[in-house]
Amino acid sequence: MYTPPMFKSDRAASLAFAEARGFGTVCAWNGRRPIASSLPFYLSYAEDGTPLALFHVARHNPLVKLADAVTPWVLAVNGADAYVTPDWYVSVDQVPTWLYQAVHLTGPVRTLSDDELVVQIDTLSAKFEDRLLPKKPWTSSKMTAGRLDALKKAIVGLVMTVEEIEGSFKLNQHKSDADYTAISNALASQADADAREIAGLMREARPQAFITDTAATNEATTLERSV
Secondary structure (H helix, E strand, O other), X not given: OXXXXXXXXXXXXXXXXXXXXXXXXXXXEOOOOEEXXXXXXXXXXXXXXXXXXXXXXEOOOOOHHHOOOOOEXXXXXXXXXXXXXXXXXOOOOOOXXXXXXXXXXXXXXXXXXXXXHHHHXXXXXXXXXXXXXXXXXXXXXXXXXXXXXXXXXXXXXXXXEOOEEEEEEEOOOOOOHHHHHHHHHHHHOXXXXXXXXXXXXXXXXXXXXXXXXXXXXXXXHHHHHHO
């Protein structure tokens, strides 16, 4: 991943982002072309602290044959993204751009044993069921043994040993406070949910810029009323 220094996120922030998203695209090379699949995952950690990304695919997915525990794959995790028009800047001579958050995890992938797959299924479902609380979480124990066994035979569990973590959180960090707040405010007014999310992330990243911006706005309003 090409990431200019001003947009590069640190290891902890990148892993936290990937875990919170829990959905990405894994990509491997079969010797002739890339093979990719979009899927949910969760992160765990080996005893030495090495991150592990766990997921599963259909048994007939061509990725299964590429999980040799040696060749690295990429797991690309994307967040919200939004287009920015030059018309929103305070400064002149700006160009269109796109703001986004993305993390790439890279490392070799191996298949899970049957016992590991059982844990993977339950842990993965629990991760996303927790988002639906206070609904009573679904668990695999609600299925009949025969049906569960049939489904387990139809999938293959996989785990990536994460050797490289790359994160790019491009939120216009290099822009002046005036341009930064103008873009965030413009994005916040859009109907698109991603645009509004990016606006919120920008406010979280540089809250002081918005305090200054609000103060300037209030001062201008006061002057207008006194005229």
